Amino acid sequence: MLDLFNRDVSEIPVRPVRKLRGQVAGVYHAPGDDFVTRRINALELTFNGVAGDFHEGPTRRSGSREPWYKAGTEIRNERQLSIVSPEELAxxxxxxxxxxxxxxxxxANLLIAGIPHLSMLPAGTMLFFKNGVTLKVDGQNHPCRLAGRSIAECAGLEDIRDVSLxxxxxxxxxxxxxxxxxxxGxxxxxxxxxxxxxxxWIYP
Structure with a gap:
């Protein structure tokens, strides 16, 4: 443990800031009590997220992604928007x-094209939209059976359980x-x- 404190910080490789450009290929909204969204022309965003969306709010209830809390604990909502890539969905x-x-x-609320390996963008990445909105990435959205089941149902497939898995x-x-x-905005x-x-950087 002492070696960690004695290590010179200059020995830790640091990758510099990088900038990329992409384009919004689609915007989506979940107006009801289900996470499945529908395509619209524009998203109206407040500090609470997408106005009227299923995931709107400054806080949310914890679930299986946060095993360190009792299920249903009120925590900050860092999952206000879901962003996906057409290249990755293909x-x-x-x-x-x-x-x-x-x-x-x-x-998904946003389909963004032209960003290589969009899902690998690190936490803290900032997205600046031409009309003035700024979003900050919290991290990857891990796939689950619920989304798999939704794919099967929306695609009209018979073997829902197999597709969800x-x-x-x-x-x-x-x-x-x-x-x-x-x-x-x-x-x-x-x-x-x-x-x-x-x-x-990678913490040593």
Whole structure:
């Protein structure tokens, strides 16, 4: 343990800030009591997230992703928006032997094209949209059976259980990101987005 304190910080490799550009290929909203979204023309964002959306709110209830809390504990909502990539969804569909996997089937709010390995963008990455909105990435959105079941039902497939089980391994590190609103406003379809990847290092 002492070696960690004695290690010179200059020995830890640090990757510099990087910038990328992409485009909003679709915006989606979940207006009811279900996470499945529907395509719309624009998203109205407040500090609480997408106005009227299933995941709107400054806080949320903890679940299986937070085993360190008792289920249902009120915690900050860092999952206000779900972001996916058309390029990654195409890979997931191919792995599942499906013609397609649509963003709305798995509850996405934003479909962003042109960002290589979007799901691997690190926590702290900032997304600057041309009309003024800023989102901050919390981390990867891990695939689950619930989303797999939604794919099967939305695609009209008979073997719902088998498809729901296929999704998690097929979409590992390809299921996109969750993010929260740092600067509210309006995001429109076809809008440009600038991505700022922060400095990165591996804690020794």
């Amino acid at each position: 890979v997931v569909a191919e792995r599942m032997k499906l013609p397609e996997v649509k963003a709305e089937w798995i509850g 296929q999704f998690a391994p097929a979409a590992k590190r390809l299921r996109g990101l969750v993010a929260w609103v740092e600067k509210p 309006r995001i429109e379809a076809d809008e440009e987005v600038s991505v700022r990847i922060p400095e990165q």
